[in-house]
Amino acid sequence: MQIDWAQFTPWAALAGGVLIGLASVAFALGLGRIAGISGIVAGLLRPQKGDFGWRIAFVGGLLAAPLIYSLATPLPALRIDAGVPLLVAAGLLVGIGTRYGSGCTSGHGVCGLSRFSPRSLAATLAFMAAGFTIVFLTRHVFS
């Protein structure tokens, strides 16, 4: 294994991670919920009275983040290499997988691991293993 020192951004990663942790903790302590983004989004698809507004407000905050960020400092450019067929396949898999697995990187990876949930640890190991495998296959076997 060879570390990509040119791309490695330890301090930004830690600082951003702390912000993500603070947001998750604020969500739990302040509002009593797990900041599981896939679950919050999925709830929008079967709207129930009294269970819709807060989801939209949270998603609205995520969507507004780039704009607010850019008011303070220029937004870093994102690089998205995947074309449309790959984006569609990836989106379908993420949509179906997060529902069967009851969560994604935020709910299981951040909140669940912080709560020492065996369920979230198992889910995190599963999605990490699949992510490593798919990237190995697409970049080094079928590239």
Place this chain on the structure above:
Amino acid sequence: MYLLAYFAVGLLFGLGLIASGMANPAKVLGFLDLAGPWDPSLALVMAGAIAVGVVGFAIAARRTHSWLGLSMRLPSNRTVDRRLLAGGLLFGAGWGLAGFCPGPALVALGAGYWQAGVFVASMLVGMVVYEAAESFGALRTLKPS
């Protein structure tokens, strides 16, 4: 109105995703590519988030109501089952294909990247497919054989 609080937390989460670099699929894939030049940044994002989370969730676990007076709705299920693992594997496969998971995809959509729009729309379709499959399964088990 609690809505402003939900908005603020979503905003903070999104700012963290941008600052950490995780809103950038190229960076996520750089972490998932163990065999290439490896970018360990994502591991430190998780470490930073979990360091704060361990303390915060330990406090949250002892509360019956949130600071804003809402009831605590933290999950209590701790069983690992096949659905969970299969779902995790499917999700991870999709994550590795494009470098997007749900949060960063929404942030990238907010930043105006059309690719994130394609991903999010497909993700919503995937979630609808799951709901439909679940209701179909529930119907079949209800039917007398």
